[in-house]
Amino acid sequence: MTTPHNHAKPGDYAEAVLLPGDPLRAKWIAETFFDNPKLVNSVRNCLGFTGTWKGKPVSVQASGMGQPSLSIYVHELINSFGAKTLIRVGTCGGLNAKVKVRDVVLAQGATTDSSIVKGRFDPYNYAPLADFGLLRSAADKADAKGLKFHAGNMLSSDIFYHREPGLEGYGALLDHGVIGVEMEAAALYTLAARFGVRALAICTMTDCLITHAEISAEDRQTSLVDMVELALDVAVEA
Ligand SMILES: O=P(O)(O)O[C@H]1O[C@H](CO)[C@@H](O)[C@H]1O
Ligand SMILES: O=c1cc[nH]c(=O)[nH]1
Numbered sequence: 569m570t571t572p573h574n575h576a577k578p579g580d581y582a583e584a585v586l587l588p589g590d591p592l593r594a595k596w597i598a599e600t601f602f603d604n605p606k607l608v609n610s611v612r613n614c615l616g617f618t619g620t621w622k623g624k625p626v627s628v629q630a631s632g633m634g635q636p637s638l639s640i641y642v643h644e645l646i647n648s649f650g651a652k653t654l655i656r657v658g659t660c661g662g663l664n665a666k667v668k669v670r671d672v673v674l675a676q677g678a679t680t681d682s683s684i685v686k687g688r689f690d691p692y693n694y695a696p697l698a699d700f701g702l703l704r705s706a707a708d709k710a711d712a713k714g715l716k717f718h719a720g721n722m723l724s725s726d727i728f729y730h731r732e733p734g735l736e737g738y739g740a741l742l743d744h745g746v747i748g749v750e751m752e753a754a755a756l757y758t759l760a761a762r763f764g765v766r767a768l769a770i771c772t773m774t775d776c777l778i779t780h781a782e783i784s785a786e787d788r789q790t791s792l793v794d795m796v797e798l799a800l801d802v803a804v805e806a
Contacts, residue, residue: 569648571644571648572611573611573612573614573640574609574629574641574644574645574648574649575609575610575611576608576616576649577608580606580608580609580649581616581618581629581649581650581651582618582627583625583651583652584624584625584626584651584653584655584803584804585627585628585645585651585653585654585655585803586627586628586629586655586656586796586799586803587628587629587630587631587641587642587656587657587752587756588630588631588657588658589630589631589633589638589658589659589751590630592615593657594615594616594617594629594630595615596789597617597628597657598615598617598619598628600796601621601797601800602617602620602621602626602628603619603620603621604619605618606619608627609629614629614631614632614641615630616628616630617629621800621801621803622801622804624804625804626800626803626804627651629641629645631656631752633751634726634751635682635684635724635751635752636684636755638656638755638756642755642756642759643759646759646760646763647763651765652765653702653766653767654756654760654766654767654768655702655767655769655799655802655803656753656767656768656770657771657795657796658750658772659750659771659772659773659774659788660673660722660750660771660772660774661749661773661774661775661776661777662747662748662773662775662776662778663735663741663747663748663749663777663778664718664720664742664747664748664778665778665779666718666747667718667747667748668716668773668776669773669774669775669782669783670773670774670791671716671717671718672710672715672717672718672770672771672773672794672795672798673720673747673748673770673771673772673773674698674706674707674718674768674769675698675720675721675722675748675750675769675770675771676697676698676703676719676720676721677695677696677697677698677720677721677722678697678722678754678756678757678769679721679722679723680696680724680754680755681723681725681726682724682725682726682754682755683726684755685754685755685758688758694758696724696753696754696756696757696758697757697761698757698767698768698769699766699767702767702768702802703719703768705802706768706770706798706799706802709798709802710798713797715794715798720745720747721744721745721746722749722754722769723738723741723748723750724749724750724751724752724753724754724755725751735778748771748773749777750769750771752769753771757769768802770795770799771795772791772792772794774788774791
């Protein structure tokens with residue numbers, strides 16, 4: 569069934585879908601890693617492709633930036649296109665000195681300021697979590713590949729440009745082990761829990777908010793190769 573945001577046909581997506589924020593990253597992933605990539609969605613240029621990785625079907629769909637955008641694509645992937653395993657392949661800012669630029673971050677949990685999650689669970693503070701099986705698989709595979717990775721609490725913020733300067737906007741999160749900041753994982757985990765599917769967010773740290781080290785625009789794509797290969801191996805395993 570097509571949707572206002574996705575003109576793919578039933579069966580166009582694999583059950584395992586990678587979710588980068590950037591549509592051009594989706595295209596790059598399909599063209600670089602997939603065998604026989606086929607464009608399945610281009611509505612709003614939020615590109616989606618299906619192909620195979622190591623002989624197994626897999627898709628990639630750009631989520632756009634932020635939790636409202638990701639929520640639309642993920643809701644439709646699950647409910648209209650049968651997605652069962654959703655793995656975000658994103659970039660994040662670093663909030664902890666132990667995380668270096670280019671390190672891979674597995675978002676074990678996702679703290680958020682977003683009204684998509686916040687307030688929905690009153691009087692409780694819901695803790696959006698990664699699927700444990702996917703998390704364990706990603707950690708084991710990262711170890712086997714010799715990849716430097718960190719697993720922990722990610723901040724999924726609705727705000728990229730905080731009013732407060734530097735690290736001030738992150739307040740007590742800094743003293744409580746939150747390791748990185750991106751803009752989508754909490755909504756992904758909450759939707760996955762609601763609809764009984766599996767989700768994991770894997771990010772490459774591209775901008776350290778403590779040291780201000782960052783990956784240059786030219787290096788950004790190549791530095792994501794390890795993360796994408798890891799995500800693809802996890803995605804097609806089930
Ligand atoms: O590189 P992507 O996957 O888009 O992820 C990060 O980059 C965007 C902000 O620049 C946000 O979407 C954030 O989550
Ligand atoms: O600082 C950053 C870097 C990447 N993505 C974010 O959301 N924030």
